[in-house]
Amino acid sequence: MIPRYSRPDMVSIWSPETKFRIWFEIEAHATTALADLGVVPKEAAQKVWDEGSKAVFDIERIDEIEREVKHDVIAFLTHLSEIVGPEARFVHQGMTSSDVLDTCLSIQMARAADLLLKDLDGLLAAIKRRAYEHKTTPTIGRSHGIHAEPTTFGIKLAQAYAEFDRCKQRLEAARKEIATCAISGAVGTFANIDPAVEEYVAKQMGLTPEPVSTQVIPRDRHAMFFATLGVIASSVERLATEIRHLQRTEVLEAEEYFSAGQKGSSAMPHKRNPVLTENLTGLARLVRGYVTPALENVALWHERDISHSSVERMIGPDATIVLDFALARLTSVVDKLLVYPENMQKNLDLLGGLVHSQRVLLALTQKGVSREDSYRLVQRNAMPVWRGEGDFLTLLKEDPDVSKALTAEEIEACFNLDYHFKHVDTIFKRVFGE
């Protein structure tokens, strides 16, 4: 992933340094377990830990060996033997490369999930703060982009909170799924290595043993992980799209924070563009794009083929780095969002009261007018308002058929905003549990 969309903590999970350090820990723990089983000398296991723990792995040297032997794990083990000495021959006993590679990938994905979960916590906190701030800020609810009925800006944000809270739960499930350890040998039969080694390494590295692996950890786990990231990215897009809409010139109910020195356009200095949320829309497309390759990775041939590897070398870092960046960016956008309640009110008033038509309709039916008649009464007064030929409240009061069913006070009561907000507490309690 390009630096523009990368943050250091997530990048470091995918660095060669981290990878080789995890490889070392897996190999060293396995050697310890083998020593406990009496398969290798305890002193050798200790030597591996002693030398390896203080060593800095020389990535260029490993690369150099790999160019020769064309095999990354052999290259690493060769380098490890340069560090540890002859005791290194007890390392990797009965193991296969994938035992190291796949368990390492599990650890990297689990750590990436941890960062993303932290990101989600930050985002949830920001949304919650702004939701309470605007719990009763009236704004128009829109279906089909058309004014519907009043809601509050806080409810909009409560919806986003509930959605990202679900995302968090999904990611927790996906993290749990991916955090497995496989040290089971060339085809997963433990022919040359006792299952106790896998159990030991799993425990030490915070993983659960893969019940049955086949040289590799089955890729349905990874597919589920990336699919979950794709769903989260889509939720990012949803909130980003909402903000882009709110910042439209004609709407202008909210704006991304615009720093003093920032230039919106080389040509139009007055422009304040929702470039962050537009960017998030694009990033969501990227993360979604990684889902299908991950799904296609599931059907490996027989016990394994290596077609998944190139895909994961790319989408492992790319999907998690982009999503980490996107969640952090969205958090910042929400945190600093400029909200304009006065413009929300202005837009609420735009339709001359038409947004209250549903209430009038209901009031009429409650007075015994049939649904069809009520509908027609409301519609015939709404249409002139729509054409700019009058005010809905006035027209309704002047309509003799409406007046037959409703008094002027009853009609006016239909135009009271508070009516719409009486269940805001209920919704907030459901969402925030408080």
Next chain:
Amino acid sequence: MIPRYSRPDMVSIWSPETKFRIWFEIEAHATTALADLGVVPKEAAQKVWDEGSKAVFDIERIDEIEREVKHDVIAFLTHLSEIVGPEARFVHQGMTSSDVLDTCLSIQMARAADLLLKDLDGLLAAIKRRAYEHKTTPTIGRSHGIHAEPTTFGIKLAQAYAEFDRCKQRLEAARKEIATCAISGAVGTFANIDPAVEEYVAKQMGLTPEPVSTQVIPRDRHAMFFATLGVIASSVERLATEIRHLQRTEVLEAEEYFSAGQKGSSAMPHKRNPVLTENLTGLARLVRGYVTPALENVALWHERDISHSSVERMIGPDATIVLDFALARLTSVVDKLLVYPENMQKNLDLLGGLVHSQRVLLALTQKGVSREDSYRLVQRNAMPVWRGEGDFLTLLKEDPDVSKALTAEEIEACFNLDYHFKHVDTIFKRVFGE
């Protein structure tokens, strides 16, 4: 979905009859709840139940009304009023169309999930039966399509079992997520309807209330559902691909059941093609193809737009019907799979013992030969075998450097298959819990 890939139970979930019956139940339960709240007369609610329960909804009549009013829920309500009489005006009070549509979709998706879960149970049972049947049937494990080390056909199937068991858990989670009820009005504020109605209907219909809806149930739930189906389909593809490989002419370790009257090809009567599993591969592509549209459905505009609807009208039925068909077909394939242990043994012997090279390598290192030297010793005896110039066991015994480290008996011990199967019980216990 075309009849060729459809089974009646799943199809019926998506029929107009089922849909209108669910609509009726939602509306009628809501009317009962409104009556309990004193908003509408109890007698009216009773009348709705009485008349509606015994009525058969006339789909052609509803279609006819819809062609006129261009609105499906209004068309249904109009028809309902034809059935119930004037009391029907109390139905749908304070509700919006999506309250009915979205809650109905939740119910249909939950019922579809129930069928798929039942399918998975059937598939798991079939896999388990065959896994135990072939628990110790030796077969070659293959990585990269190349012989690796021995495994058993039962372990192959145990892997499939574990994978589909995970699929089941994922689907249970997705089912739980999708089974929500929204009766919250035009923008989700409960302005015109008490939240108690939603709670009542949810309970009656076996759903949980949607914490915060916005006319619609948020589409991240549906996205997660379809993404989960995409993962399951990919697992179907994996097992199907395995069987296709096993049925290849040169491999022929297993075959799809071939009925007496079946013709494999109009031109080549001897051919027995794995057409069912090839078909499953294609069906998996279809189900995967529905994931991205579902993800794109998440970012609706503001409180809702209706772009998701056409997508769901198609992929709701298509994804669940195809996957139901695929799971049933796969179950049948597994159930009736012709397994040829003798061919498995023949293939195991194909490489003249080369598949035991890893064991020889390990035996050498355990005798103190360095990893690098062991590797070279094994490789120089393996390559002639590969070229068809000898038998691995014989060559090893004749190699003086090998003989320095290993006795003839020790070399022969490396060629014993049982060595590979000593942990089959462990694996089966992990997977099947018994």
Next chain:
Amino acid sequence: MIPRYSRPDMVSIWSPETKFRIWFEIEAHATTALADLGVVPKEAAQKVWDEGSKAVFDIERIDEIEREVKHDVIAFLTHLSEIVGPEARFVHQGMTSSDVLDTCLSIQMARAADLLLKDLDGLLAAIKRRAYEHKTTPTIGRSHGIHAEPTTFGIKLAQAYAEFDRCKQRLEAARKEIATCAISGAVGTFANIDPAVEEYVAKQMGLTPEPVSTQVIPRDRHAMFFATLGVIASSVERLATEIRHLQRTEVLEAEEYFSAGQKGSSAMPHKRNPVLTENLTGLARLVRGYVTPALENVALWHERDISHSSVERMIGPDATIVLDFALARLTSVVDKLLVYPENMQKNLDLLGGLVHSQRVLLALTQKGVSREDSYRLVQRNAMPVWRGEGDFLTLLKEDPDVSKALTAEEIEACFNLDYHFKHVDTIFKRVFGE
């Protein structure tokens, strides 16, 4: 595809009737070619044409046979022999089922492309008509959803025209690619059939011979076809999205035609929702969703496997039927689109002249003010306007630094709309060639 999104002409291309008729024609032409080569009797070929041409194929009978023999082409040939009599044994000589199936699919896809090309012609005509109608209707151009500079509604439509004209050219190329004929036998070697038969049938059916087939026509051709449909669908989504934006309550520069009897919402009778273009957005997602399965179909195993078949049975009809429907619907939307030039003017004036800031900037630099200074001058007068604290023209005239560079007349000239429209003719000439 469900009837809701289907039109009869496209549906009929994919009907069993059409399919069997095409099968018959392929078989009958091939028999004629075989007769010309002296392989089968001329009278037999004539009998096949005579009986088959006047026959109505009994689809239920063919289905019945297929249930027995489990092979569709054999079922058809058996039925054909029931119609033609013993001479039918000369039909299909040396051919393989795929010769018929794949060539038939080519014909169906080519015919589907012809309908879609006709759809595009209709859409282009509608766009062109409306583009000329609104060639000089001023409207604000928006980047990032923010007002940028004036343009005309005609230019917007000219862009759409150019885009769909490109789509047409792409589809013509895809149609040409897909229109091939393969009659080459079980693995494409023409072992049992002379290449002259393929050439003859190709010519009769309006196809070109597939240079090298392998029982099947290579699926990269089909992939390119569906990928092209995916691009066209995305262009449909673009224009649909534009209209959805224009119909937003706050913008309201255009609206989908709203028939008298139509109800927008059961709850809010004043609402006129852009449901057709929202629907088109969803349909675009569907068509895009078919691209990846088509791409996954390319890598068939060896000479062929049949995994592509189930995919094509679905996406062949679905993609073409949905896109046909979508293009027709979009044509109708464009054709009847309600355009509100007065609202366009109102929105143009919304920012108090800020949209002319780029021109002022340019005027300043042309008078020798540095780009940086010009930018600052424009920005310091623009920001108060943005905050609703004044009118841009007035503020600029009152700014002493601006006045140093520009006279009042020169400033006013920057606010003249015609300035922006001087190249409309150029653009129209480029797009429409006239």
Next chain:
Amino acid sequence: MIPRYSRPDMVSIWSPETKFRIWFEIEAHATTALADLGVVPKEAAQKVWDEGSKAVFDIERIDEIEREVKHDVIAFLTHLSEIVGPEARFVHQGMTSSDVLDTCLSIQMARAADLLLKDLDGLLAAIKRRAYEHKTTPTIGRSHGIHAEPTTFGIKLAQAYAEFDRCKQRLEAARKEIATCAISGAVGTFANIDPAVEEYVAKQMGLTPEPVSTQVIPRDRHAMFFATLGVIASSVERLATEIRHLQRTEVLEAEEYFSAGQKGSSAMPHKRNPVLTENLTGLARLVRGYVTPALENVALWHERDISHSSVERMIGPDATIVLDFALARLTSVVDKLLVYPENMQKNLDLLGGLVHSQRVLLALTQKGVSREDSYRLVQRNAMPVWRGEGDFLTLLKEDPDVSKALTAEEIEACFNLDYHFKHVDTIFKRVFGE
């Protein structure tokens, strides 16, 4: 894209150095055109060329400015003015950032296409060479992974040649589509810049003017480009999959070249795995994964939003770099592929002549036996062979019903391989034109 899958020429197209050089050329050509129009002084335009041509753009300095102004084109122009001096104020007159950015992207994509076309030429040459080498090398053709009829390895490769030749034509079309130039101002009206500037720059940079742009070049062009790459990647996967199959232990008709020093596995030294073609399978998934984001980029809002940008920053380089690498790798694999004709013959003989059953069937029908009877005769002799209970030729000769129709010589003639290869020349002539 990570270095592992990158080649320097393609990487350099996407480097900041190349980008800024192209930006400079666009700006400088535009300034020349403006000077020709008399809008800016000719000396200024000359000064821009003189200073800019010899300058090395300081990427760190540009980045530093961008961090301050948060706008990449302004940062570049500021740096350019540091190089050129005060005359730099005449640069970018009437232009908008996207004029530079989008035209630059067109140039980069066109250059990337040129490299990919060169790659395809290399691949086609390698395939052609091997195709002629194995024009008449007999091998079994397989449908459904099951032996069908004989073909030649040259015909297999001819198919691949024809497929990649189509890919080349598609890429040429996509390259032509993408190579457009837009210098049309903030919303594409040429309000502040004469269309002659666009025409001039287009000509100088080898592009065609975009007929109607809207600040940006319409993204359907880019979508078509990436969709085309997705199709090519799928064809890469097809040939890679073929080779993976051929290298399977049981098949072993071909192998990827295996260098002396290469280790196939840390555990199984005899293994020679098709890791290059497995890798290509994964890379194909990656390139396919970029198609949908590109399709989603088409529907920008109004005249433009910037959501496409982050997507293109990633997939522009990633898709072209990966595909360049994949095509080069595939070329090398084909070029050095180890082909084993003797194993092909061994596999051909595997079924005891069953692959000739279609010919026997045909011979029977040509002697007047009905299709159904012929089928039954062939099938009853084929089934014992399939079960390993005899040799097809012998059984046929011993079958009295067969003998009634065919002499021993006629039966034997059905087993002659040359029969299948009589049209190899025809196929080669069609594919290679010679």
